[in-house]
Amino acid sequence: MIFRFRCSPNRLTYEDVNKWMAGKRNSAPFTHYLDDRTFQLCCQLFLQHSETIQDGWCWEQIKGTDEGFMKKIVLIPVRSTILHNQHGCSIQAENMDPLTEEIQANVEDETAGVQAVCENHAALRYEYHVLYSCSYQIPILYFRASMLDGRSLSLEEVWSNVHPNYKQRLLHGPWDTLTQQEHPLLGQPFFMLHPCRTEEFMKPALDLAHVENKRVNYIVTWLSVVGPVVGLDVPLSYSTAVSAPD
Numbered sequence: 001m002i003f004r005f006r007c008s009p010n011r012l013t014y015e016d017v018n019k020w021m022a023g024k025r026n027s028a029p030f031t032h033y034l035d036d037r038t039f040q041l042c043c044q045l046f047l048q049h050s051e052t053i054q055d056g057w058c059w060e061q062i063k064g065t066d067e068g069f070m071k072k073i074v075l076i077p078v079r080s081t082i083l084h085n086q087h088g089c090s091i092q093a094e095n096m097d098p099l100t101e102e103i104q105a106n107v108e109d110e111t112a113g114v115q116a117v118c119e120n121h122a123a124l125r126y127e128y129h130v131l132y133s134c135s136y137q138i139p140i141l142y143f144r145a146s147m148l149d150g151r152s153l154s155l156e157e158v159w160s161n162v163h164p165n166y167k168q169r170l171l172h173g174p175w176d177t178l179t180q181q182e183h184p185l186l187g188q189p190f191f192m193l194h195p196c197r198t199e200e201f202m203k204p205a206l207d208l209a210h211v212e213n214k215r216v217n218y219i220v221t222w223l224s225v226v227g228p229v230v231g232l233d234v235p236l237s238y239s240t241a242v243s244a245p246d
Helices: 014-027 036-053 101-108 114-120 155-160 164-170 195-211 218-230 237-241
Strands: 058-061 068-077 123-133 138-147 178-182 189-193
Touching: 036 058, 036 068, 036 123, 036 218, 036 237, 123 218, 138 195, 138 218, 155 178, 189 218, 195 218, 218 237
Parallel strands: none
Antiparallel strands: 058 068, 068 123, 123 138, 138 189, 178 189
16 A cells, blocks of 8 residues: 655645646546545645634655645543553543543643643544555545553554544444554554545535535545544635635
8 A cells, every 4th residue: 555645735725726626527427536646735725724724734745855744733521431651540431521721731731740641541642644546546544543641542542532423323343444554644653544445425515515515625524524523623714715615
């Protein structure tokens, strides 16, 4: 499987994107896949809106190359399972409050003692990467997850933290949905949402947009579906600001 992204999206403008999309609608057959150029343009729009609403996405360039990926780091609460740390503390999802500013403050407080460490473990650190796959001609979501003390989560722990609403739909093949792979640009172990079912949920959305002659940002639509499975939410404003109709 080969992944390539050869152009930095920071050099593009909204005018570039609109011209490119208009040209594709008028001159090319409709397709449910992406070429790397369209991926680049969609990322540009996505990143511009992220900067506007301060949503935390950025472009990570691989030093010495023309390749890169979109990146975001978030803290999310433990949803299910019991996670133990070196102090013997445990956090149960049914007794947990949502992630608060108090938890985030504890991350920076190294002198708060064992109790602070226990509270810290109510949150997990997720790092999300969006890459383009030349093989599948679609974006793929890579991510890694760890406790706030730096311990990486196992595949079983990541799966156990999937929201119950999504877990029920994926129980027939959880290990095919969530897999562990080497990051194609960093060479480090990452989890990955397998792309084999992407067309299944993207085709209806893109077909409808095509019939209604609406401009759809593939990244927004795709990430709105796959992101929440692993704790990544996409604000509604992306759909209205980035994927506005023509």
